[in-house]
Amino acid sequence: MTVSIPPDNTGAPHAPVSASAAGPAYGETVRTPDTVPRDVRLRARHVDVFYGDKQALFDVSLDIPEKAVTSLIGPSGCGKTTFLRCVNRMNDTIEDCRVTGEITLDGQNIYDPSLDVVELRSRVGMVFQKPNPFPKSVYENVAYGPRIHGLARSRAELEDIVVASLRRAGLWEEVKDRLREPGTGLSGGQQQRLCIARAIAVSPEVILMDEPCSALDPIATAVIEELIDELRLLYTIIIVTHSMQQAARVSQRTAFFHLGRLVEEGPTEVILRHPQAKKTQDYITGRIG
Numbered sequence: 001m002t003v004s005i006p007p008d009n010t011g012a013p014h015a016p017v018s019a020s021a022a023g024p025a026y027g028e029t030v031r032t033p034d035t036v037p038r039d040v041r042l043r044a045r046h047v048d049v050f051y052g053d054k055q056a057l058f059d060v061s062l063d064i065p066e067k068a069v070t071s072l073i074g075p076s077g078c079g080k081t082t083f084l085r086c087v088n089r090m091n092d093t094i095e096d097c098r099v100t101g102e103i104t105l106d107g108q109n110i111y112d113p114s115l116d117v118v119e120l121r122s123r124v125g126m127v128f129q130k131p132n133p134f135p136k137s138v139y140e141n142v143a144y145g146p147r148i149h150g151l152a153r154s155r156a157e158l159e160d161i162v163v164a165s166l167r168r169a170g171l172w173e174e175v176k177d178r179l180r181e182p183g184t185g186l187s188g189g190q191q192q193r194l195c196i197a198r199a200i201a202v203s204p205e206v207i208l209m210d211e212p213c214s215a216l217d218p219i220a221t222a223v224i225e226e227l228i229d230e231l232r233l234l235y236t237i238i239i240v241t242h243s244m245q246q247a248a249r250v251s252q253r254t255a256f257f258h259l260g261r262l263v264e265e266g267p268t269e270v271i272l273r274h275p276q277a278k279k280t281q282d283y284i285t286g287r288i289g
């Protein structure tokens, strides 16, 4: 059966996608392209991840477009965080974790043994569930990365980077008189924006966010979501979220995982409003979760 997906808000129809009434056989991914193709920054191909004998991801292939937000959604334990951690090789820090397949950033294999992992992690920043500022001042939290990566030639240049990063993270006005105070003394939402400023300060290309609002109240969440919407004009963003409303608010593309497999990916409004695979439909309508 061929299913036509209704037009999105660009007015142009999506390309038809083939899917059987029962959805694809398990293991295949249903894909809906954007009406206006985006440039791809990151490519994952046939990625399997094992924790010891246990396989957590199965044959995941996914393109991540630049200057857009891609949401990873799916039930607890489906592998969202595992996939995210593959992208900056955080899984390297887990004993017994093995990654096979290929992930490229701008065409370069990030698992190439000659690749400098420290440099990779400056190109691919990460923001965690719980805000985790260093036990240092607001200023030092942001200055630390540029300093160790040698991004500033003088103290004045370093100050410029700190101020620009705090501004871009929407925090400057709130902390400009508190730069020498501990970062841990800020509110939860401010701490999370400080962590975003810290990630931005080393000029990343990609920012990974693992449920960045899960520890925040609704007002702080709204501030971070607005910030994500601004940051996507400059960065390639991947966000893990348990909230379909959040995926709808912040992301242009969404990938749905189930039991370690990438079931469906496409424009967010297609995945959330007109999912093609039965498994996605069941998740969106609350039948699995």
Ligand SMILES: Nc1ncnc2c1ncn2[C@@H]1O[C@H](COP(=O)(O)OP(=O)(O)OP(=O)(O)O)[C@@H](O)[C@H]1O
Pocket: 051, 054, 056, 074, 075, 076, 077, 078, 079, 080, 081, 082, 083, 094
């Ligand atoms: N360090 C680890 N060691 C062993 N197994 C792990 C480890 N981290 C994750 N797993 C397992 O891998 C699978 C995928 O976990 P992952 O955390 O990626 O899922 P998730 O979709 O992000 O879940 P959640 O939404 O609950 O955060 C789960 O079965 C989990 O138990």
